[in-house]
Amino acid sequence: MSPATEKDHPVTDVKSAPAHVLAARAGDPGWWRQAVVYQIYPRSFADGNGDGIGDLAGIISRVDHLAELGVDAVWMSPFYPSALADGGYDVDDYRDVDPRIGTLDQFDVLVEALHVRGIRLIIDLVPNHSSDRHEWFQAALAAKAGSPERDRFIFRDGLGENGELPPSDWRSLFGGPAWTRVPDGQWYLHIFAKEQPDWNWANPEVHADFLRTLAFWGDRGVDGFRVDVANALTKRLPEVLPSQADLGDETLYAVGDHWLWDRDDVHDIYAEWRALFDRYDPPLMAVAEAWVPAERRVRYADAAGLGQAFNFDLLRADWDPEQFRTIVSDNLALAEPSGSSTTWVFSNHDVVRHATRYGLAGGGDGNDWLLSRGTEPVEDRDLGARRSRAVTLLALALPGSTYVYQGEELGLPEVATIPDEARQDVVFFRKGGIEMGRDGCRVPLPWSEHGTSFGFGPNGAHLPQPAWFAEYAADVQEKSPDSTLHFYRRALSLRRRLQTTGTLEWLTTDSTVVAFRRPNGWVSMTNFGTEPTVLPEGEPLFASGPLTDGNLLPPDTTVWLRAVVQVSA
Structure with a gap:
């Protein structure tokens, strides 16, 4: 072939x-x-x-x-x-x-x-959108207004006495106008760069x-x-x-x-x-x-x-x-x-x-x-x-x-x-x-x-x-x-062993801590605050940084552990 x-x-x-x-x-x-x-x-x-x-x-x-x-x-x-x-x-x-x-x-x-x-x-x-070098867009440029080739993209006649103004005042998300004029006077739409003409998805x-x-x-x-x-x-x-x-x-x-x-x-x-x-x-x-x-x-x-x-x-x-x-x-x-x-x-x-x-x-x-x-x-x-x-x-x-x-x-x-x-x-x-x-x-x-x-x-x-x-x-x-x-290698390896399809339960903690438990007893705690927070009893499995004195979670740190904690209502 x-x-x-x-x-x-x-x-x-x-x-x-x-x-x-x-x-x-x-x-x-x-x-x-x-x-x-x-x-x-x-x-x-x-x-x-x-x-x-x-x-x-x-x-x-x-x-x-x-x-x-x-x-x-x-x-x-x-x-x-x-x-x-x-x-x-x-x-x-x-x-x-x-x-x-x-x-x-x-x-x-x-x-x-x-x-x-x-x-x-x-x-x-x-x-x-495609590129303006895509063979279909090149064919559209070579074809006439109203042709099947142009219908694959979004072409419009311009406004003004001689079509010299774009069909609207739309702005591209990348800056500048969202319409570009072609040599025969029509304009094509590109909501991004002018080199990215939008496809016409109304065309089969x-x-x-x-x-x-x-x-x-x-x-x-x-x-x-x-x-x-x-x-x-x-x-x-x-x-x-x-x-x-x-x-x-x-x-x-x-x-x-x-x-x-x-x-x-x-x-x-x-x-x-x-x-x-x-x-x-x-x-x-x-x-x-x-x-x-x-x-x-x-x-x-x-x-x-x-x-x-x-x-x-x-x-x-x-x-x-x-x-x-x-x-x-x-x-x-x-x-x-x-x-x-x-x-x-x-x-x-x-x-x-x-x-x-x-x-x-x-x-x-x-x-x-x-x-x-x-x-x-x-x-x-x-x-x-x-x-x-x-x-x-x-x-x-x-x-x-x-x-x-x-x-x-x-x-x-x-x-x-x-x-x-x-x-x-x-x-x-x-x-x-x-x-x-x-x-x-x-x-x-x-x-x-x-x-x-x-x-x-x-x-x-x-x-x-x-x-x-x-x-x-x-x-x-x-x-x-x-x-x-x-850190990433250990985290991904441990996650592969711990991850389950079940959802999570939020845990009662200090308001500066985001903590939840997964169905298999896996707990994640993140300290968003400025002071260390006490960890619940349990087995720390992995942390994003060193723990303090073994039982304190420092600021800007997450720990995974197995623990028995009070579940919030």
Whole structure:
């Protein structure tokens, strides 16, 4: 079968899949419900060929690191051919690998390397928009207004005497206008960068082509998909478009008949996808990235749709025990109607690393996702390290799945100081440098103390690494039993033995302590206060930092233990 034919042919007879795929899929079909998932941003994980860009060869060379860490799955951010107008989220071809990152053959090697170690693979899918280099968008540019080619995207005539004004005053979420004019005078919609034209999901061809893409990767052994901007696919665009003021809030779109966001009809798409997912044995999983209010998140996590949705509420929380208790309670309750499990996440490729956020003056604010120019983010790096370990251990004790971002296991802080000329993120450029963008959490990882790129690759790195990366390098932490790397390994190993499918019971404690018990007697206690608190009688199993006098839990610390304690009413 030629590569072109292979890419266009959806094969879903999984009995013909390679042995390692069948072995991986022979396990628990609900593996994702309590999984620890490790996010890889491919261009910044490991560089195998020395060109300064992370690649599949580099990931393959570090698979044992993932196995030793003890993760259940890897989520890989986009690796598709791309001009990198938005870090790979501008996709030229959904059924191929960027030549700078590798080949389809190397992708198959990676899938097998993960599967033989018992690690599943989730890949990023970007269905709201393509790249302006995608062959269908190029065909749309070459075609005429009103053509079938243009109907795959959202083209409109402009306003004004000669169509010289955009169809509306909408603003892109990355800054600047949300409409770009093409040479024949029409305009196309892009709610992100101009290099990311939005698909027209009212077009059946778009539906059919994404089903082919899902089957293509499912047949190669992928175990699931992370769905980018899952709440933005379907749109209602009347002849007279609403104004930017009418669109409302730019982050949470709470209505089911909004023009652009979180529309009820988006779930018809996910029902189509679920029918395809369920043709695999076990079914493929999917998790939605949907920045919607908590009560709207349930639809995305429904078993008839994607099955799971990201909960970013802890990521956005302050260092506050009441916020943590409320968020955990609310999200566990919301997961029940959908039959899903909730997710817990503190860092990813879009936000300031939580080791930095928790080191900010005043305890850190999870809403500081993008640092403003001139921000000096880390005022107390030790505090950030203590608190980030504490919340990680708390999250790992909760029911549901935990998502870990690459470098989190090294305790990496944000890289805030990057020269303007070295920056790559579209947010930095489209917003005039007012926001520093997301490059700081995407700086390539330090694997070794020495070398031109701290072991990231044999040569340099595509984003500059600071000198202090040496102290966070994996080989340095390997030698220290008290390092963050060993902390993550021990926590994940113990969690694998303790985790159950049951829920939790809140425990009566001081108001500055967040404490709960799981059905098997496993207790987690986190001290958010400023003074040590007395531990209940029992056996300490593991702590995020040293205990005081054996029976006191210090501030900014979490402990797991087996104890008999009073359960709150």
